[in-house]
Amino acid sequence: MRTVGITGGIGSGKTTVCRMFETFGVPVFYADTEAARLQNEDPEVVRRIKDAFGEEIYVNGQLDRKGLAKIVFKDAAKLEVLTSIVHPAVQQAFQEWSERQQSPYCIREAAVMIESGSHRDLDALIVVHAPEDMRVRRVVKRDGSDEESVRARMARQLSENERLSHADHVIDNSGEILLLPQVLTLHRNLMEHESTQHRTDTNA
Ligand code: ATP
Numbered sequence: 777m778r779t780v781g782i783t784g785g786i787g788s789g790k791t792t793v794c795r796m797f798e799t800f801g802v803p804v805f806y807a808d809t810e811a812a813r814l815q816n817e818d819p820e821v822v823r824r825i826k827d828a829f830g831e832e833i834y835v836n837g838q839l840d841r842k843g844l845a846k847i848v849f850k851d852a853a854k855l856e857v858l859t860s861i862v863h864p865a866v867q868q869a870f871q872e873w874s875e876r877q878q879s880p881y882c883i884r885e886a887a888v889m890i891e892s893g894s895h896r897d898l899d900a901l902i903v904v905h906a907p908e909d910m911r912v913r914r915v916v917k918r919d920g921s922d923e924e925s926v927r928a929r930m931a932r933q934l935s936e937n938e939r940l941s942h943a944d945h946v947i948d949n950s951g952e953i954l955l956l957p958q959v960l961t962l963h964r965n966l967m968e969h970e971s972t973q974h975r976t977d978t979n980a
Pocket of ligand 1: 784785786787788789790791792793887914915918949951955
């Protein structure tokens with residue numbers, strides 16, 4: 777199974793792009809959604825988070841995500857502890873999930889991918905790109921959050937140039953080029969690559 781990563785800055789349009797791939801029948805693993813699920817449902821992950829952050833970080837059996845975000849936002853060491861608990865669990869869940877997929881390729885979507893190095897385990901990386909001001913406007917409109925907090929979150933992410941330097945493919949979501957044709961072209965490339973690879977493997 778060929779695995780393809782999709783990442784991008786806050787509000788770049790990762791989810792929007794992934795929904796398009798899904799309409800073409802490509803399975804998508806949403807790493808952040810899976811992380812949230814594991815933090816509530818995986819007994820080992822729950823135990824380790826409680827050991828590190830205290831029992832009270834769970835309220836009625838559900839992780840207090842806002843409370844935890846506040847703690848790790850201002851404490852890099854604690855963020856590292858949290859990542860060291862959640863990241864391997866998500867990796868394993870992705871591994872098991874991808875082995876179950878019946879498709880020429882599957883996608884792993886995550887906001888944090890290059891930072892954690894998980895893109896290195898994937899066969900290709902797609903970066904969704906849009907200018908910062910546009911991303912801020914879209915997130916403010918989508919979440920009703922204030923501009924300052926969105927910019928503060930962005931400042932903690934990789935720079936756009938750094939992210940783009942790791943990309944095998946870039947999807948331009950600045951509105952200059954239509955999104956759907958870009959996704960379709962890329963999908964065809966990835967399908968073509970897969971069938972070429974298959975022919976090469978069977979002829980070897
Ligand atoms: P986050 O990092 O916050 O999870 P994301 O990268 O997944 O965001 P989306 O949620 O897909 O980004 O897009 C952010 C917002 O911008 C959404 O409300 C989406 O509908 C809107 N949006 C995305 N692409 C476009 C576009 N090409 N034109 C107009 N609106 C768009």
